[in-house]
Amino acid sequence: MEKIFSEKDFAKLIQRTLLSGVFLSLFLIFSGFAFTVSGSPAGAGILRAGLLALLLTPAARVVMLVYGYWRGGEVYFALASFVVLALLGLSMLV
Numbered sequence: 001m002e003k004i005f006s007e008k009d010f011a012k013l014i015q016r017t018l019l020s021g022v023f024l025s026l027f028l029i030f031s032g033f034a035f036t037v038s039g040s041p042a043g044a045g046i047l048r049a050g051l052l053a054l055l056l057t058p059a060a061r062v063v064m065l066v067y068g069y070w071r072g073g074e075v076y077f078a079l080a081s082f083v084v085l086a087l088l089g090l091s092m093l094v
Contacts, residue, residue, distance in 0.1 A: 010068040017064045021057030025050045059088050 028050030036043030062085045069078035 005072045013064050013068055017060050021060055025054035028053055
C-alpha cells in the first residue's frame with residue numbers, strides 16, 4: 001500500500017528546508033565572525049560560506065517544491081516549479 005504525500009507532510013518539508021538553511025547560515029556567519037575577531041584568516045571564507053548558504057536557501061525551497069509536487073502527483077505544478085528553478089540557475093550564471 002502506497003502512502004499518500006499529504007499537504008501537511010509537504011508543508012513540513014518546506015518548513016524544515018527553510019529552517020535548516022537559515023540555521024546553517026547563522027551558524028556559519030557567527031562562526032566566521034568569531035574567527036575574524038580572533039584574527040584567523042579563515043574567518044572571511046566562513047563568512048562567505050554563511051552568506052552563500054543564506055542565498056541558496058530559497059533555491060533549496062524550490063527544489064523541495066519540485067520534489068513535493070512531483071511526489072504528490074501534481075505534475076503541472078512540479079513542472080512550473082522546475083521552470084522557476086531553471087530560471088534561478090540561469091540568473092546565477094548571468
